[in-house]
Amino acid sequence: MSKKTNKTTTEDSYTGSRRHLQHWVIIAFYLIIYDIVAVNFSWFLGLLLRFDMRFSSIPQNYFNAFIKFAPFYTAFCVLIFYIFHLYNSLWRFASISELNRISAATVIATLFQIFGITFLFGRMPMSYYIIGCIVQFCLVTAVRFSFRYVSLERVRRTQNEKAIHNAMVIGAGAAGQMILRELKTSTESTARPCCIIDDNPNKWGRIMEGVPVVGGRENILENVEKYNIDQILFAIPSAHAKEKRDILNICKETQCELRSLPGTYQLVNGDVSLSKMKPVAVEDLLGREPIKVNMDEIFQYLKGKTILVTGGGGSIGSELCRQIASHNPKQLIIFDIYENNAYDIEQELKRKYKDLNLKVLIGSVRDSRRINMVFEQYHPDIVYHAAAHKHVPLMETSPNEAIKNNVIGTYKTAYAAMKYGVQRFVLISTDKAVNPTNIMGASKRLCEMVVQSMDAISKAGRIDLLPFLHAHMDKVIDGQLAGDPLDHMAADGMSAEDSVINIESIRNKDHKGTQYVAVRFGNVLGSNGSVIPLFRKQIEAGGPVTVTHPDIVRYFMTIPEAVSLVLQAGTYAWGGEIFVLDMGEAVKIDTLARNLIRLSGFEPDVDIQLEYTGLRPGEKLYEEKLMAEEGIKKTDNELIHIGKPIPFDTEVFLKQLEKLAKASYENSDHIVEMVEEIVTTFHPAGEHPCYDKRAN
Structure with missing residues (x-):
C-alpha cells in the first residue's frame, strides 16, 4: 500500500x-x-x-x-x-x-x-x-x-480591492523608490501610496513611480488630512538620528501607523523591501546617534578565546552571548541561575551558530565551590560579569540580598578569575552607582570598588590582603591562604582541601595579572527591568500608564549599544578603569510614555490615561553618569569615556567588605547603615538633593 x-x-x-x-x-x-x-x-x-x-x-x-x-x-x-x-x-x-x-x-x-x-x-x-x-x-x-x-x-486591481491603508512615503530617494515600486507591484501589500514627502525643494511638484511629491516635513500634517493617510512609511535609512527624531515627532502627532527602515546597510545591500520595514520604536525618538564600535578590533580580541558570561540568560547577558558567538570564540560558557533563560539562549545560539563550542551551566555566583569548579574546569580567558539583582524597589525591601548577590557574588567571581589566571574581567555596572540613593545602586558602586581593589591587588601581587567572605582565606600560612574550613564548608559546601589556595601558583601565571574593569551605562530599552515592557502591557490593557513623577528623567540606550560598549571596553582595558558611554541628553519618562502611547495609535490623556504614582523607595529624579570627583578621559571612540577612579584605601575597604559580608549572611537589620559608611557618596532615599521628598 x-x-x-x-x-x-x-x-x-x-x-x-x-x-x-x-x-x-x-x-x-x-x-x-x-x-x-x-x-x-x-x-x-x-x-x-x-x-x-x-x-x-x-x-x-x-x-x-x-x-x-x-x-x-x-x-x-x-x-x-x-x-x-x-x-x-x-x-x-x-x-x-x-x-x-x-x-x-x-x-x-x-x-x-x-x-x-x-x-x-x-x-x-x-x-x-x-x-x-x-x-x-x-x-x-x-x-x-x-x-x-x-x-x-x-495586481493594481487586486490591490485597490485589498487596500486598507492610504500610505504616505517619507523620502524620495532610492529607498523610497524601492518601497513605492513594491507597494504598487506586490500582491501582499495592503497599502495604497498616495503621496511622498521630501525636504528637497527640487523634488516638490514632481512625480515618482506615479506618486506626487507634495512637499517637505512641514507639509506632513496637511497632506495626511488631504489624502486621508493612515500609514506613514519612513524610507530614509541614511537619516541622522536627530533628523529622524524630528520628522517622526511630527508624524506621531498624526496618529497614523508609523513604519521605518532599520538602517543604511539595507540600502547598500539592496535589501530594501516592505518586509524589512518595522514599526517605529520609541528608541527612534531618542535622537541620539547609535554608538559605533570597531568590530574588527573586537573580533581580533575575542577570536580564539574561552569566554565566560555570568548572568548569560538575562537581557544584557544574552545579547553579550549573541555578539560573542558571532566573533568565533574558542568556547563560550553561559553561567546563570535561572534555567529557563539559559535554555532559551542556548537553543537560539545552537540554531544560529552550528559550529559554536557552547557550554551552558546552571549555578549561582554566590556559590564559591560552583564558581571555582567552573573556572578550574574551563579556564576562561575573559569573564563578562552580568549576574546581578537590578530591580531598585525590590532591593530596597531586601537589602541583604543585594549585598549577597551583587557584591559578594562579584567578589567571589573576581577572586576565581584571579586564582585561575583570567586575562580580563569586565563588570557590568550602572549609572545608579553614581551618588546612589538606593541599595541597588550602592551595591553596584561596591562592585566597582571590588573590581578596582582586585585590579590593584593583581598588579601588586598582594593576594594576602584578600579577606575570607565565606569563601576565601583570610590568613597566610606557609605561603598559602588558609582559613576556618568548618566556616568555609558551612557557607559553601566546600571541603578543607578546596579552601587552600597557593599564592605562588597565582604569581607564577604566564599572563601579567588579571585586568579588572567596570562598564557603566544607563537604562536599557527593552530589557527585563525597562519601563518600556511595563508601558506596553499597560497600553494593551487599556491603561492607565503609570509614571512615578512628571519630572523624572533617565539616560537610555539600546541593548546592542550597551553590549557593544562592554565589548569595546574589553579591548581598551588596562585595568582599574570605569568606562562610561556618552548617552546624550536625558529623556523625561513622561515624554517617553506619551510617545509610546502615540506610537501605539492612541492619544495620551484621551484614549489612554497617565497616572503619577510618586517616586518609589530609593528612586531619584535624575541619574548621573560620573561622580563629580571622577573627572573624565577620552578614548579612541568619541562616545566612550573613562572615569578616573576615586582613590580609597584598599586594605580598609577589604576589611569593611569582610564585615559587610558577614552581616549580610546574618541578615542584619543595619546593612544599609554599614553600606553608607563604606560608600561615602551613598545617600539613602530622602537624603539626596535629586530625591523629591514631596513624592512621599
Missing part, C-alpha cells in the same frame, strides 16, 4: 512538472510564430513605406531581394532571440534587463539584414533599413512587455 502511494505521488509530481513545462513551451512556440510574422512584416512595411504604401510601385528587384532573403533572416532572428533568452524569460517581471536584451538582439539582427541582403542581392533603400529596424524592435518589445502590463494591471 505504501509503495503504491509513493509511486502515485511521484507520478503526480512528474505530471505536474510536465504540465508546467508544457505551458511555457507553448508560450514560447506562440512567440516564435509571432516573431516570424513580426520580423517579416517589419521589413516589408519598411519597403512599402519607401514607395508611398503602394505595392505596385515597389521595383521588382527590391521585392525579389526581400522575398529571397526572408527565410535566411527569419531563421537568424529566431536563433538570436533564443540565444538572448527571449523565449524563456518571465515576462510578467520584465524590466531594464529584458529591454537591453531585446535591443541587443535587434541590433545584431539589423546588421545581419544590412550586410546579408546587400552582399547577396544588392543595396536596398536607406529608409528600408531604418524603418524595418524600428518597427521590428517595437513589435518584438510590445508583445513581451504586454505580459508585464497585463500582470501589473491585474
